[in-house]
Amino acid sequence: MEMDIRISVGNKIKELRRERNLSQEELALLSGLDRTYINSVENGRRNISIISLEKIANGLRVKIRNIF
Amino acid sequence: MEMDIRISVGNKIKELRRERNLSQEELALLSGLDRTYINSVENGRRNISIISLEKIANGLRVKIRNIF
DNA sequence: GTGAAACGTGACTTATAGTCCGTTGAACTA
DNA sequence: TAGTTCAACGGACTATAAGTCACGTTTCAC
Numbered sequence: 207m208e209m210d211i212r213i214s215v216g217n218k219i220k221e222l223r224r225e226r227n228l229s230q231e232e233l234a235l236l237s238g239l240d241r242t243y244i245n246s247v248e249n250g251r252r253n254i255s256i257i258s259l260e261k262i263a264n265g266l267r268v269k270i271r272n273i274f
Numbered sequence: 275m276e277m278d279i280r281i282s283v284g285n286k287i288k289e290l291r292r293e294r295n296l297s298q299e300e301l302a303l304l305s306g307l308d309r310t311y312i313n314s315v316e317n318g319r320r321n322i323s324i325i326s327l328e329k330i331a332n333g334l335r336v337k338i339r340n341i342f
Numbered sequence: 343g344t345g346a347a348a349c350g351t352g353a354c355t356t357a358t359a360g361t362c363c364g365t366t367g368a369a370c371t372a
Numbered sequence: 373t374a375g376t377t378c379a380a381c382g383g384a385c386t387a388t389a390a391g392t393c394a395c396g397t398t399t400c401a402c
Contacts, residue, residue, distance in 0.1 A: 271342040
């Protein structure tokens with residue numbers, strides 16, 4: 207069975223954020239999104255769209271493809 | 275200036291679909307999405323979610339990262 | 343044990359994703 | 373001519389993502 211895409215994307219974002227020593231709040235500021243929204247994405251509770259994903263990728267300074 | 279992510283994703287999906295000689299309707303059936311929705315995604319008018327993107331990637335038999 | 347920083351979550355409104363009905367026009371082909 | 377297939381688009385609708393808030397919990401240092 208397949209891993210839920212929301213979980214794998216959330217885990218990857220969390221991993222990249224931690225590598226950069228950012229808090230969820232710092233990433234939220236860099237991304238222009240709400241802290242609690244970042245949290246729910248990381249925890250696989252959101253079916254995020256490509257525009258929000260792009261904002262997070264920009265905040266993390268990675269290309270979107272590196273989140274998959 | 276940056277290319278709108280909706281446009282670049284739409285263009286990539288269209289390119290991959292044509293390589294596979296699929297009509298929009300055939301891709302819709304393979305993806306489990308609506309024919310008109312595929313059309314609007316390809317034309318950059320939709321901010322698609324990762325779950326729908328995964329469905330399209332499955333229909334095209336590519337990994338999601340290859341759509342970015 | 344208290345204070346602060348970080349994380350987690352439920353509930354909520356507004357915006358839009360995604361569906362379903364249809365039309366139109368272009369490009370073919372009998 | 374008529375008939376078919378396809379892309380593109382519209383209106384109306386339902387489902388759900390975006391975005392925010394209040395509050396609780398965890399984990400430290402002091």
